[in-house]
Amino acid sequence: MEPHRYKVVSGPEGFLPPAAASMGVALPEQSEGLIEGARVPAASALEEAATRLVNAKHPTFFPGPLILWNWKDGIAEKAQALKDLADTLGAKIIPMPDYRPKYPMINPEIEVNPNHPNPAIPAILGDGS
Incomplete structure (x- = not known):
């Protein structure tokens, strides 16, 4: 399957975008990531994410229940890493304890x-x- 370059367009579609799977976007493998629907090596995806975070006007993280509730080993370390990253970027953190x-x-x-x-x-x- 060739990479699909679907991107949400501005306008009405941006308010209720279609599911990525319905637009032909496939999940990445273990060593891959997604950039705007294209499967790329994980290192490229991390580099793109870092670039966008550094250049964002108002970087904001929305940690969900998996990070907020320290329910298994390793979660506290991930939460601390997120906090350190937010502090470094000057980003806001808006907790999402339950989004149902x-x-x-x-x-x-x-x-x-x-x-x-x-x-x-x-x-x-x-x-x-």
Whole structure:
């Protein structure tokens, strides 16, 4: 498979870009990385990431649950490395402890319509009584 050079374009597509897989972007192998949909050697991907971080106007990291919750060996070291990198770059850190949608508590017997294609919709649109 030849490298696919898909890139999100500015305009309406940028607000809801398609999934990379649907645009022909394949996951990299263990020794590879992705740069704008193209599989490249890992060293090239790291160099590109470093260049973009150094040249960013407002570098920001968004660590998720895997970094925030020290739940297994090696996580504390990764978190410290991220903190050191952010300090060096003058980057902001915005923690993302949980990025799942928060749906209201529902009583399935009352509010979930088994014939509805998305069971969450009746709970959101219903009055909840």
